[in-house]
Amino acid sequence: MSAARQNRLNTFAAHGALILYTLIALFPVFVIVINSFKTRKAIFREPLVLPNADSFSMIGYETVLKQGDFFLYLQNSIIVTVVSLFFILLFGAMAAFALAEYRFKGNTLMGLYLALGIMIPIRIGTVAILELMVQTGLVNTLWALILVYTAQGLPLAVFILSEFMKQVSDDLKNAGRIDGLSEYRIFFRLVLPLVRPAMATVAVFNMIPIWNDLWFPLILAPAEEVKTLTLGSQVFIGQFVTDWNAVLSALSLAILPVMGLYVIFSRQLIRGITSGAVK
Amino acid sequence: MTALKLEKVCKSFGDVEVLKNIDLVVEDGEFVVFVGPSGCGKSTLLRVIAGLEDATSGTVDIGGEVVNDTPPAKRGIAMVFQSYALYPHLSVRDNMSLGLKQEKQPKAVIEERVDKAVKMLDLGDYVDRRPSDLSGGQRQRVAIGRAIVREPKLFLFDEPLSNLDAALRMNTRIEIADLHRKLSASMIYVTHDQTEAMTLADKIVVLRDGNVEQVGSPMELYNNPANQFVAGFLGSPSMNFLSKSEIPIPDGATLGIRPEHLSLTDDGRIKGQVTHVERLGGDTNLLVMSEAGETLTVRQFGQHDANVGEPVGLDFQDQNAFLFDQNQQRIAE
Numbered sequence: 001m002s003a004a005r006q007n008r009l010n011t012f013a014a015h016g017a018l019i020l021y022t023l024i025a026l027f028p029v030f031v032i033v034i035n036s037f038k039t040r041k042a043i044f045r046e047p048l049v050l051p052n053a054d055s056f057s058m059i060g061y062e063t064v065l066k067q068g069d070f071f072l073y074l075q076n077s078i079i080v081t082v083v084s085l086f087f088i089l090l091f092g093a094m095a096a097f098a099l100a101e102y103r104f105k106g107n108t109l110m111g112l113y114l115a116l117g118i119m120i121p122i123r124i125g126t127v128a129i130l131e132l133m134v135q136t137g138l139v140n141t142l143w144a145l146i147l148v149y150t151a152q153g154l155p156l157a158v159f160i161l162s163e164f165m166k167q168v169s170d171d172l173k174n175a176g177r178i179d180g181l182s183e184y185r186i187f188f189r190l191v192l193p194l195v196r197p198a199m200a201t202v203a204v205f206n207m208i209p210i211w212n213d214l215w216f217p218l219i220l221a222p223a224e225e226v227k228t229l230t231l232g233s234q235v236f237i238g239q240f241v242t243d244w245n246a247v248l249s250a251l252s253l254a255i256l257p258v259m260g261l262y263v264i265f266s267r268q269l270i271r272g273i274t275s276g277a278v279k
Numbered sequence: 280m281t282a283l284k285l286e287k288v289c290k291s292f293g294d295v296e297v298l299k300n301i302d303l304v305v306e307d308g309e310f311v312v313f314v315g316p317s318g319c320g321k322s323t324l325l326r327v328i329a330g331l332e333d334a335t336s337g338t339v340d341i342g343g344e345v346v347n348d349t350p351p352a353k354r355g356i357a358m359v360f361q362s363y364a365l366y367p368h369l370s371v372r373d374n375m376s377l378g379l380k381q382e383k384q385p386k387a388v389i390e391e392r393v394d395k396a397v398k399m400l401d402l403g404d405y406v407d408r409r410p411s412d413l414s415g416g417q418r419q420r421v422a423i424g425r426a427i428v429r430e431p432k433l434f435l436f437d438e439p440l441s442n443l444d445a446a447l448r449m450n451t452r453i454e455i456a457d458l459h460r461k462l463s464a465s466m467i468y469v470t471h472d473q474t475e476a477m478t479l480a481d482k483i484v485v486l487r488d489g490n491v492e493q494v495g496s497p498m499e500l501y502n503n504p505a506n507q508f509v510a511g512f513l514g515s516p517s518m519n520f521l522s523k524s525e526i527p528i529p530d531g532a533t534l535g536i537r538p539e540h541l542s543l544t545d546d547g548r549i550k551g552q553v554t555h556v557e558r559l560g561g562d563t564n565l566l567v568m569s570e571a572g573e574t575l576t577v578r579q580f581g582q583h584d585a586n587v588g589e590p591v592g593l594d595f596q597d598q599n600a601f602l603f604d605q606n607q608q609r610i611a612e
Contacts, residue, residue, distance in 0.1 A: 072514055171364035171437075174331050179425075180352030180381035 004137055029255065034047070036060050036248035043244055060138060060245030064253065065234070067246070073232035074224065078257055080228060084149035085203050092149070092157025092202065093165075097187050099158070099213045100165035100256050101173070111162065117155030122148065125214060133220055140223040148216050153206040164198035200268030207265075211258045280309050280344065282433050282465035283578040288337035290320075290327055290489075299324045299489045301337070305433075305467065305482075310459050313469045314476040314512070315486035321469045322437060323442065323488070329435055330354050342432040352381065357426035360440040364412035367423075372397075372406040375425045389428075396424040399461070400454075405414055416447045423458070434466040440475065452478060473513050476499070485509050492524075494572065507607035510535050516564055516576045520603075523571045528602065532610065535601040538564065538578035543585075547592030551575065553585050567591060 034050055035043045042055030049055070064070050071265040099111045122129075129148060130139075138144040168191050176186040192199070233254065236246040283305040287301075290298040297320045303309050313321040315521070326332040328339060330351035338345050346354045347427055365374050372393060379389045380381040397403055400420045410418055419439060436514050440448045456479055459466055470476055477497045485492040485500065485508070493505040497513075504510035510518050514537055521534045525548055528534050544563075551569040563583035567575045577593060585591070 034456075086502070169362055169364060171360035171362045174326075174329075174351075175358070175360060175364035175366075176354065177331060178329060178351045178358050179378035180350075181377075189368070190366065 005186035032096050032248050033252050033255075036245070036252040037167065038245075040245055043204065043248070052130075057245070058248030060247075061253075063243060063246040064166075064249045067235070069224070070232065070250070073227050073229040074225055074253075076142060076246075077211060077229040078256075080145045081148050081207060081258075081261075083142075084153065085207055085212055087146065087150040088157050088206055089199055089203060092154050093161050093192060093199065094187070095154070095158045095163035096165050097191060099162045100168075111158075114158045115155055117151075118159060122152045128218060130219055138220075140221050140226055142221065142226055144220040145216055145226075145228070148220065149206075149210045149213075153210070156205065157202045161195060162196055164195045168194050197268045200265040202264060204265050207258065207261055210267070211254075251276070281305065281311065281340075282307050282342060283467070284338075284340040285328070285338070286338045288324070288327060288339065289330060290323055291335050298327070298334075298491050301489075301491060303484060303491065303494070305465055307465055308463045309556075310456075310466045310468065310479060310481045311484060312476040312480035312482070313467065313484050313486055314471065314473060315492075316512075317471055319486040320489040321471075321486050323433055325358075325437055325467065325469050328359050328433075329356055352378075355431050355434045356435055357429040357431040358435040358437065359419075359422050359426050360438045361441050363410070363415075363422045363442070365418055365421055368412055370409060371402060371413070371421050371424075374410065374413045374421055375428050378425065379431040380431050386488060388578075392428040392430065393424075397425065399458070400424050415443055416451065417441060419451060420454075423455070427458075427462070432465065434464055436466065436468040438470055439468075439574075440470070440472075455479065474515060477513065485512060504601065505609055507533060507535065507603040507609075510601060510603070511611075514538075517577060518601075519573075519575045521549075521569075521571075521573055521575070523573065525569075525571060529604075529610075531605040533607075535602045535603060536599065538576040538594050540595050540599040541575065541577045541593050542595065543577065543579070543591055544594045545592045547594035549575070549593040551593065553587055553589045553591055556583075556585055556587060558582065562575050565591070567593060 006127070019067075029275070031047065033049060037051040037057065037060075038055045039057040039059065042049075042057075046055075048259070095114060099107060099114070133139045133144045138147070173186050173191055173195075176190050212230055213228075214230050214234070217228045218234075222231065229250070233247060233250040236243040236250065281304055285301050285303040285304070288298055288301040289296065301324060311555045313324060315321050323332060327334050328341075330346065330349060339347055341354055341356065358376070366377065369377065375396060376389045379392065397406055400423060402417070402420055404425060405421075407418060410421065413421065419442075422439070433439060439455070440451055444466070452475060455468075459479075468475075468479060474597045480497055482494060482495050483497055483500055487508055493500055495503075500509055501512055502515070506589060507520065511520065516538045518537050518539070519536045521536070522528075522532070526534055533549060549567075549569050551567040553565050554568050554574070555566040557564040559564075561580070563579045563585070565577040565579065565583070565585050567577055569575060575593065579585075604610050
């Protein structure tokens, strides 16, 4: 350990900065959650006070669960997010393996082409995507969203994963080849487990934007039975009247599943982010 | 029968020629060591034999069969890697048996062969452990075990000792030599360490820049090097080369003399000054700066009381010296 690490003042300052940052980051979430348990009056009168016996109210949650089909929206969001992540990780890892492992003409060019998507926002192509979805009859299906999110997530996934796959020992892969493993088994059994931290990193980076996205659900799948949670919550926000109790409750509920997924990935994520620096 | 025959094997990566027209025969049961400085193509040659790289041209023949288009698993080879390359998610036993399972060997055969290898390598206490719970030496033994159970026609070792510390390296070296005697299998061993090459090999292949410089038994190469490179590469400390010394030699030629063939005599033909003394207990190495400005290593057996700065005279017997021409080729006396 370096001397700076052992210095008490430095430790204190570092922790102070981190705690401050945590507070700032968590403050909006905290405000949303406490206000979701308050009456409408209490929300506007004293937004920063914890709910007490007078101001406590579950009206927001009742509205959310009664109006609209909250659980259907939740289910749609989970399906879209999980299936998209699955495809991003599967195809991203496969493409990354090919780029990292095989020498072929145009390898570098292909890598650049795949990475190009990081710099070009997919929303620029919204009109074309909508036309495509109309022609293929995928409008108002969850597949429309899954396909778009997979396309949106792939560039970064390929970029990050191919860097990690280059670090997997060649000897290990060659040992597998000599033992008669197929390239698929080498990929799934030897390489994937070793890049698990990187996969978790990619999963988290992709999960949150997909979960929170309002744009594509609104354009590609606005029908009642395929609404995602983010889109579903918008019914409470009107042009003239907004049901803040319901909005805050819906947001509080929407945090839970994504937090669960994050907890699953986070242990791996931290290893993924730090592995490059410490190894 | 020949275990391996290479004919005019070439390998290039893009425009870079890594192997140039390699011809080589490995007899059955022979222990052949490829040795050379890093970047000489020895590992690539091993990979071509294993089938992990394709030869650009030429034929690779293992046990009487041309295997240019055969995948590695079907070539009848087994390989031990420098970084062990054990499967991290499998136990020692599963690491060893995976290859056999892929070959669809019956369970009884797998178990018998693994047990035999475990006993031979003294791995009994570790069969259920994961590679991450083993020390470097144990890991390398597991890797060797994984090769043994395949009962291959040809063993390939790719610098298997480079990741081990010095003491363990010597032990494992002896184990490998022992293994070769027990299995009487054909083995090819790649190393950049001339000591490993000298101690293990029946036959050494010295490579440089993708060319075979010389092939022969260790003592043949030591006593009768074909050129200056082989002479300088084998032997430790390495051979002294003199080109401007007091000794009369043909123009442009170089005189090679091994450190142990130099003797200290006051009226020696080479005069110089001791610049450094290495005392190893059993040996003493003196570095001497000759009057012509060349540094020579002198190996004295036993302990020697030479001091830095002392003037010394060196001499040798002419039959122990080698002469090399301008192209570094040996001039026969």
